[in-house]
Structures are given as structure tokens and as C-alpha cells.
Amino acid sequence: MTDVNAETERMLPRTGLPARLAVPGGILAAVAGTFVYVGTVDPNQPGHYPVCPLYRITGLYCPGCGGLRSAHAFVHGDFLAALQDNAMGVVGYLGFAVLWTVWVVRAARGRPLNLALGPVHLWTAGAMLLVFTVVRNLPFGGWLHP
Template structure:
């Protein structure tokens, strides 16, 4: 006897739940301004070395993004903004596939993962150099 397929509602619970968590997180960051000191912890790499990691400025970027200021969001952390849009695309793809009863499979070859890592490393190095100060938060 074949297994009974999950109902459409049940298949959509996980992507909708993930979106709810992301919206709640953005809502919190939109409400509690990371530009005011004392609300969030300092980046450990920044505190120990004075260097910006790829995530530095991410909370300020999310705050600006939540308020609709895409320019300020890019200024705080361009990689984070790209990540927000990538999340949106993957989430929509996930919802469509879940609605059809298909699993979400994003199989990237190792070369792509290495490429993403290299891009983040280059972003981190450049934003810490004098000519890359426009990428610093």
C-alpha cells in the first residue's frame, strides 16, 4: 500500500513557519535600532581585531531594509542585501514546489560553494582596505 501524500496545507507549514520566523526577526530588528549602542552584542572579530567580517553591518542593513531604505541597507552590508533577495527567491521556489508536493532540492556542486566562500573572503578583505571603505559598515 503506497504512503498517503501529505495534504497541501501540511506541506506548506514549514516554509510558512520559516517565513514567519524571518518576518519576526526583521520586525524585531526594525523596532530595536541596531544603530543605537547597547541593544546588540558587538561582532567578536571586530572587537578583537578591528576588522570587519562579512556579517558586520548586517543588523543595520536589516534595519534599513525593513524601513525600505535599500541604499542604506546596501551601504551597511551589500552581501546581506543580496542574501535577502536570494532568500526571497528560494522561499518562493520552495512554496511553489511544496504546493506541488515536490521537495526543494538545491544541489550546488562544490565549485559553487568554493566560489561563494571566495566571494565572501574577497568581500571581507576589500571592505577592510582603504580603497574598499565604501563597503565597510
């Protein structure tokens, strides 16, 4: 029986380092550009961004509510405000940084980024988002309101 990862690595074309880093570099440029925009255009000032439709209709906070304010605070180095605005957003920013770093290291070595996320991982992430959403909408979860 052959190892799937070894087989995958053998099938990859041998390319130069700039070509292997092009996609991770493009993703980083897109994310950095987005953070620069949100850092420049303050979401705390009305009229720059639309209001969350779920919040507008129901008054409930979705998992993304406060995400733009959180990103704005994060860009400006106010990490406590970023956590207050959307704690799961900050977890996502840090998770992206770790995942992107692993991706770049593997790409530089000529190896694919094999994300072996199984159903347990996806269900756990979904459950965490659900709990976060429910708790932030309960009376005792006011500390999670954006």
C-alpha cells in the same frame, strides 16, 4: 536506470496543501519575526546588540559586520543604506526570498526542494564572501564599511 527525482517524488507521502506548506510557512514566520524585531529595535542605538567580537578585538570587519543595521534599513525601505551597511546581507535577503518562493511553489505542487549545490557552487559562494571581506578591510574598500 531510474530518475532519482522521479523516485524521490514517488516516495513522498501524499499530503494536503496546508501540511506541505507548514515548514516553509514556519521558516517565513521565524524570518519575518526576526526582521520585525530588528526593524523595531534600532541597532544604530548603542546597547541593544553586542559588538562584533572580531571588530572589537582586531578592528577588522567580518562578512556579517553591519548586517543588523542593513536589515534595519531594509525593513524601513532605505535600500541604499542597507547596501552601504552590508551589501552581501542584501544579496542574502534577496536570495532567501527567491529560494523561499521556489520552495513554496514546489511544495504546493507536492514536489521536494532539490537543491543540487555542488562543490563549485559552495566554493564560489565562499570565494565571494572572502573577497567581500578582504576588500571591505582594504583602504580602497571604504565604500563597503558598515
